Amino acid sequence: MAELASLLAGIVGAAHVLTGDQVPAEYSHDEALGVDARMPGCVVMPASTGEVAGIVKVAAAHGAPVTARGGGTGMSGGAIPAQGGIVMSFERMDAIVDIDTVNHVAVVQPGVTLARLDVATAEAGLVYPVFPGENSACLGGNVATNAGGMRAVKYGVTRHQVLGIEAVLASGEVIRTGGRFVKESTGYDLTQLIVGSEGTLALVTEATLRLYPRPELQATLLAPFGTLEQVTRAIPEIVASGAEPLVLEYIDMLSMAAITAQADIGLGISDQIRATAQAYLVLMLEGYQPGRLETDTEVVGELLAGLGALDVYVLPPHSARQLLEAREKAFWVAKAAGADDIVDIVVPRSALPRFFARVAQISQEIGPSLVAGCGHAGDGNVHLAVFQPDPALRSHLLRELFTAGLSLGGTISGEHGVGIAKQRYFLEFTDPVKIGLMRRVKQAFDPQGILNPGVLLDRLGSSDG
Amino acid sequence: MAELASLLAGIVGAAHVLTGDQVPAEYSHDEALGVDARMPGCVVMPASTGEVAGIVKVAAAHGAPVTARGGGTGMSGGAIPAQGGIVMSFERMDAIVDIDTVNHVAVVQPGVTLARLDVATAEAGLVYPVFPGENSACLGGNVATNAGGMRAVKYGVTRHQVLGIEAVLASGEVIRTGGRFVKESTGYDLTQLIVGSEGTLALVTEATLRLYPRPELQATLLAPFGTLEQVTRAIPEIVASGAEPLVLEYIDMLSMAAITAQADIGLGISDQIRATAQAYLVLMLEGYQPGRLETDTEVVGELLAGLGALDVYVLPPHSARQLLEAREKAFWVAKAAGADDIVDIVVPRSALPRFFARVAQISQEIGPSLVAGCGHAGDGNVHLAVFQPDPALRSHLLRELFTAGLSLGGTISGEHGVGIAKQRYFLEFTDPVKIGLMRRVKQAFDPQGILNPGVLLDRLGSSDG
Numbered sequence: 038m039a040e041l042a043s044l045l046a047g048i049v050g051a052a053h054v055l056t057g058d059q060v061p062a063e064y065s066h067d068e069a070l071g072v073d074a075r076m077p078g079c080v081v082m083p084a085s086t087g088e089v090a091g092i093v094k095v096a097a098a099h100g101a102p103v104t105a106r107g108g109g110t111g112m113s114g115g116a117i118p119a120q121g122g123i124v125m126s127f128e129r130m131d132a133i134v135d136i137d138t139v140n141h142v143a144v145v146q147p148g149v150t151l152a153r154l155d156v157a158t159a160e161a162g163l164v165y166p167v168f169p170g171e172n173s174a175c176l177g178g179n180v181a182t183n184a185g186g187m188r189a190v191k192y193g194v195t196r197h198q199v200l201g202i203e204a205v206l207a208s209g210e211v212i213r214t215g216g217r218f219v220k221e222s223t224g225y226d227l228t229q230l231i232v233g234s235e236g237t238l239a240l241v242t243e244a245t246l247r248l249y250p251r252p253e254l255q256a257t258l259l260a261p262f263g264t265l266e267q268v269t270r271a272i273p274e275i276v277a278s279g280a281e282p283l284v285l286e287y288i289d290m291l292s293m294a295a296i297t298a299q300a301d302i303g304l305g306i307s308d309q310i311r312a313t314a315q316a317y318l319v320l321m322l323e324g325y326q327p328g329r330l331e332t333d334t335e336v337v338g339e340l341l342a343g344l345g346a347l348d349v350y351v352l353p354p355h356s357a358r359q360l361l362e363a364r365e366k367a368f369w370v371a372k373a374a375g376a377d378d379i380v381d382i383v384v385p386r387s388a389l390p391r392f393f394a395r396v397a398q399i400s401q402e403i404g405p406s407l408v409a410g411c412g413h414a415g416d417g418n419v420h421l422a423v424f425q426p427d428p429a430l431r432s433h434l435l436r437e438l439f440t441a442g443l444s445l446g447g448t449i450s451g452e453h454g455v456g457i458a459k460q461r462y463f464l465e466f467t468d469p470v471k472i473g474l475m476r477r478v479k480q481a482f483d484p485q486g487i488l489n490p491g492v493l494l495d496r497l498g499s500s501d502g
Numbered sequence: 503m504a505e506l507a508s509l510l511a512g513i514v515g516a517a518h519v520l521t522g523d524q525v526p527a528e529y530s531h532d533e534a535l536g537v538d539a540r541m542p543g544c545v546v547m548p549a550s551t552g553e554v555a556g557i558v559k560v561a562a563a564h565g566a567p568v569t570a571r572g573g574g575t576g577m578s579g580g581a582i583p584a585q586g587g588i589v590m591s592f593e594r595m596d597a598i599v600d601i602d603t604v605n606h607v608a609v610v611q612p613g614v615t616l617a618r619l620d621v622a623t624a625e626a627g628l629v630y631p632v633f634p635g636e637n638s639a640c641l642g643g644n645v646a647t648n649a650g651g652m653r654a655v656k657y658g659v660t661r662h663q664v665l666g667i668e669a670v671l672a673s674g675e676v677i678r679t680g681g682r683f684v685k686e687s688t689g690y691d692l693t694q695l696i697v698g699s700e701g702t703l704a705l706v707t708e709a710t711l712r713l714y715p716r717p718e719l720q721a722t723l724l725a726p727f728g729t730l731e732q733v734t735r736a737i738p739e740i741v742a743s744g745a746e747p748l749v750l751e752y753i754d755m756l757s758m759a760a761i762t763a764q765a766d767i768g769l770g771i772s773d774q775i776r777a778t779a780q781a782y783l784v785l786m787l788e789g790y791q792p793g794r795l796e797t798d799t800e801v802v803g804e805l806l807a808g809l810g811a812l813d814v815y816v817l818p819p820h821s822a823r824q825l826l827e828a829r830e831k832a833f834w835v836a837k838a839a840g841a842d843d844i845v846d847i848v849v850p851r852s853a854l855p856r857f858f859a860r861v862a863q864i865s866q867e868i869g870p871s872l873v874a875g876c877g878h879a880g881d882g883n884v885h886l887a888v889f890q891p892d893p894a895l896r897s898h899l900l901r902e903l904f905t906a907g908l909s910l911g912g913t914i915s916g917e918h919g920v921g922i923a924k925q926r927y928f929l930e931f932t933d934p935v936k937i938g939l940m941r942r943v944k945q946a947f948d949p950q951g952i953l954n955p956g957v958l959l960d961r962l963g964s965s966d967g
Contacts, residue, residue: 139738139852183687194685196694197662210935217850218882220659220916222648222698223928224958225940229661229694233687250744273604279715279790325744329794385682387604417683451685463688470675475690477946481939493689 038078038121041099045081045123048091053082053129064106064124068368069114069458071378071431077104077118084129086203086211086242093240093487094209096123102490105236107147107175111182112368112379113456115235119490125240127177134243136161140217141248142200147177147241164251166192169452170365180241183233185452187284187365190276190415192249194452196232203243204231207483217245230478235454236489238482252323255283256334257357259304260346261314265289268316269389271344272414275320276386280337284321285415286364292411292422293317295370300363304356310347318346318414319360367411371422377431378423378458380438384447386417395441396421403434418451439466455493463493503543503586506564510546510588513556518547518594529589532576533833534923536843536896542569542583549594551668551676551707558705558952559674561588567955570701572612572640576647577833577844578921580700584955590705592642599708601626605682606713607665612642612706629716631657634917635830645706648698650917652749652786652830655741655880657714659917661697668708669696672948682710695943700919701954703947717788720748721799722822724769725811726779730754733781734854736809737879740785741851745802749786750880751829757876757887758782760835765828769821775812783811783879784825832876836887842896843888843923845903849912851882860906861886868899883916904931920958928958 038056046054055061056079065074078101083089096103102122109116118124131148138161143154151165152172158165167179169186178184180202185194192198201215214228215221231239262268268287275285288296293314297304306314320337324330338349352360363370368379384392400408406425412418421438425431439449439462449455455463464472476494479486486495503521511519520526521544530539543566548554561568567587574581583589596613603626610619616630617637623630632644634651643649645667650659657663666680679693680686696704727733733752740750753761758779762769771779785802789795803814817825828835833844849857865873871890877883886903890896904914904927914920920928929937941959944951951960 137852138742140850141741183685183691185685185687189685193662196691197658206935206939212933212936212939214936216911216913217852218848218912218916220650220654220848220878220881220883221913222650222846222915222917222919223913224920224932224936225699225703225943226648226661226694226697227936227939229691230943233689233691238690250742252744276606277603277715279717381687383683383685385605387602387682413685416685418685446681447683448681448686448688450687451683452687454687455689467689468677470671471677471679471689471692474671474677474692474946478690478695478943481942481946 041095041101042079044095045079045092049081049083049088055080063109064126065117067109067111067114067116069112069456070372070376072114072117072458075117075120077124078121080124080126082126082129086205089125089205089240089242090209090211092125093205093207096487097207097209097485100485100487102487104489105177105181105240107178108150108173110171110174111178111456112453113182113458115182115454115456115492117457127175130242133157136163137217138163142217143246143248145176145244145246147175149176150174158248159251162251163248165198165246165248167195167198176244177241180232180244181234181236182454183452185413185418187286187413189413190285191281191283196229198247199228199232199244200247201245202228202231202241204239204241206239207485207488215245235456235493237479237493238488252325254324254327254330256322256330257352258320258334258338258341259350259352259360260318260341261306261310261348262316262318262346263313265316265393266390267345268318269393269414271318271341272389273386274344275340276415278340280322280333282320282415283323284319286319286411287414288317288319288364288411289409290315291409292367295374296363296367299370300359302356302359302363304352304360305350314347319364364411375424376422377425378435380421380423380435381418381450381453382438382442382447383416383418383451384442384445388445388447389414389417392419392441392445396438399434399437399441403437404430406430406434416451417447435462457492460493460496506560506566507544509560510544510557514546514548514553520545528574529571529591530582532574532579532581534577534579534921535837535841537579537582537923540582540585542589543586545589545591547591547594551670554590554670554705554707555674555676557590558670558672561952562672562674562950565950565952567952569954570642570646570705572643573615573638575636575639576643576921577918578923580647580919580921580957582922592640595707598622601628602682603628607682608711608713610641610709610711612640614641615639623713624716627716628713630663630711630713632660632663641709642706645697645709646699646701647919648917650878650883652751652878654878655750656746656748661694663712664693664697664709665712666710667693667696667706669704669706671704672950672953680710700921700958702944702958703953717790719789719792719795721787721795722817723785723799723803723806724815724817724825725783725806726771726775726813727781727783727811728778730781730858731855732810733783734858734879736783736806737854738851739809740805741880743805745787745798747785747880748788749784751784751876752879753782753784753829753876754874755780756874757832760839761828761832764835765824767821767824767828769817769825770815779812784829829876840889841887842890843900845886845888845900846883846915846918847903847907847912848881848883848916849907849910853910853912854879854882857884857906857910861903864899864902864906868902869895871895871899881916882912900927922957925958925961
């Protein structure tokens with residue numbers, strides 16, 4: 038490692054390589070639950086694509102594993118390095134290269150945070166519409182995990198916004214794909230293959246992202262319902278209405294109590310309704326014209342009432358912002374409450390009622406365990422906080438939850454990714470023919486296996502295994 | 503071939519295998535210009551995924567090339583078989599498996615035409631938003647080329663609608679990807695890798711497609727401009743206005759004269775304006791509420807006038823439909839007029855004025871040649887009909903046009919694909935590192951090279967070479 042570190046220092050300067058005891062513990066983990074941290078042998082902080090390429094060439098020559106790291110906010114362990122390997126931290130590559138107001142694109146380096154991009158795009162009257170909930174997350178990680186979030190129901194996920202990338206391959210070669218346009222039909226879509234590949238195919242050093250005109254007006258509706266089933270049955274009706282909600286979230290009773298208590302939000306809900314409501318729907322509309330937004334809000338409010346809402350609250354802007362921010366922090370609340378794992382299952386919208394019925398059964402049968410949730414109901418993407426301290430029971434519970442989601446035509450992860458945390462389930466539940474194809478694709482990109490080994494397809498003996 | 507045909511007849515029945523003189527000439531070509539037809543050794547027409555898998559296994563055992571064929575409407579020669587190879591025609595696999603009104607998806611077999619899907623979705627109040635212009639095209643081919651069309655400016659291209667597929671691999675194994683949901687982060691996106699791969703990675707036997715609520719109201723505006731440059735400068739302003747046009751097309755003077763003469767459309771344009779206008783913008787808005795659509799139409803009309811339109815016509819529905827249909831047939835008009843090639847270049851919207859200036863120069867310098875055009879200006883996607891009968895001059899001209907597009911940050915094809923027709927340019931202009939990656943991906947999927955050899959990456963000595 039000493040020789041390797043010295044070669045890396047030759048590329049980025051000694052001040053930008055940390056080894057041994059100099060490496061802060063934060064580089065050994067991300068925010069995934071149930072996964073052990075692993076200390077890297079060194080952390081290297083490049084300042085340019087050329088430096089990234091140089092580092093990868095050195096790593097390739099030494100057969101040393103390289104794990105990319107942005108904000109470290111990932112939920113699947115995708116930024117956990119191989120023990121003793123290299124962490125490539127993009128904290129110095131944090132330039133917003135361009136906000137292009139004519140083509141409506143942003144060009145960013147991987148270390149740019151969502152928070153900074155949001156400020157920069159707002160100044161131009163534009164918006165990057167992916168809000169996965171943690172604004173200290175970096176774009177590099179968002180691209181690597183195909184991050185989603187609340188607004189995907191209207192704008193789609195990260196994949197739909199990435200128009201092109203610059204990436205360093207495992208050979209140290211640099212490629213550029215796509216550009217400041219939406220359409221292309223010239224061979225295999227390398228952009229889309231690298232998006233969501235969790236750092237195992239290439240290191241993204243720049244991304245060209247789609248922006249949209251930023252509607253200035255928003256309205257937030259909160260609707261308590263007597264049952265979770267009513268909420269889930271309301272979802273397809275709202276989508277079918279053509280209302281195009283920006284946000285369409287469900288929050289179950291437990292989660293609502295936890296996140297509002299934590300954030301001390303007064304939503305004006307009467308005690309009687311609070312006592313009756315088993316679940317809530319949060320719906321946000323946006324627009325350019327006050328009159329239209331007002332009408333839309335009324336129409337959707339009536340729709341919600343017709344679908345069985347106990348009441349419909351149009352939240353004042355301050356409360357709305359508080360509630361949405363609190364909802365985005367639901368993971369932290371769950372973590373603080375001692376949640377043992379978080380799952381991120383997707384099912385077709387139509388299957389949500391059956392899925393939740395099955396979740397209730399499973400959590401009774403196994404343990405019993407406590408399973409509370411909220412999520413992107415408009416997309417059928419459910420985040421469940423699982424409270425079950427016994428590892429064997431918890432693993433059984435998770436397996437049953439995944440089986441329930443998959444048997445309803447769903448998938449194991451909507452936006453958190455597989456990483457290390459969900460790897461055993463991914464490998465267990467995915468058709469071996471597809472795993473074989475993915476392994477051959479990995480081989481095509483990274484024959485030595487130096488990019489993020491242990492994540493996604495590989496097993497490196499994680500403690501979860 | 504006799505032995506092979508007999509094995510194939512054993513799978514699909516003798517009535518569904520054509521060999522030798524039985525093979526109609528139409529199976530030897532698609533609609534690409536400047537590419538030689540090649541007669542297949544046989545045409546086989548499977549009725550099920552199981553039969554497709556059986557056919558591929560037989561082909562693999564014999565090392566026989568397999569070319570998928572849908573409607574035969576492709577523009578790049580992607581459905582032209584290897585001489586003496588197998589054409590897999592999906593004409594019998596034309597079932598609309600499901601129109602799911604809750605999850606808003608259609609599940610279709612590859613032989614379903616866009617025309618039939620549009621009727622079926624309309625009955626459900628939904629729409630599949632990709633209208634590439636030729637409604638006899640099949641969904642299989644649309645998926646293979648990542649088809650685009652006029653409405654991509656609002657809804658995106660085929661890639662954005664394909665939520666999952668069933669596909670037969672070169673080994674004869676069958677995989678299923680994705681599902682009736684929009685979000686997924688579970689490994690490499692095999693769906694997006696196969697979309698746009700022009701039949702070279704796998705044979706798609708079923709696609710799950712995203713549908714949208716179908717707005718019932720549309721308004722079409724036609725705006726003549728004094729110069730093409732004014733049209734191209736207007737484009738970004740319209741996109742930035744938040745008007746969200748469904749269609750945003752430009753038509754140059756020559757193309758407008760040709761397509762309206764062909765279709766005998768009266769648009770109510772005065773002779774004086776017709777004599778002055780160098781280019782036209784066609785803009786379509788859609789909505790659910792008559793009052794809003796009326797207001798939007800007025801706002802956009804004023805915007806167009808402010809951007810220098812000579813006049814703004816709100817077309818009556820009948821004329822609007824005629825004009826749009828005629829525009830969609832522009833390729834046929836160009837072909838009938840003797841066009842020698844069609845190009846499908848994309849540039850960033852902001853680069854359209856510079857691109858057209860360069861096109862004018864190039865067409866004067868080389869020949870001179872006649873280059874007329876229309877296209878999806880909102881996406882920066884330009885279709886140019888090239889009239890230059892001399893092959894060497896034409897090839898020089900095309901190379902210069904591609905160079906111009908690429909140097910402005912564009913790409914060679916937005917929606918027609920590479921196929922055989924644009925292969926030499928694709929291989930010449932694409933970074934060899936990316937070509938190498940794509941070849942390794944091809945190898946990972948199809949190590950024997952039996953799926954559509956000669957298309958995209960391979961050269962089989964096409965006459966265009």
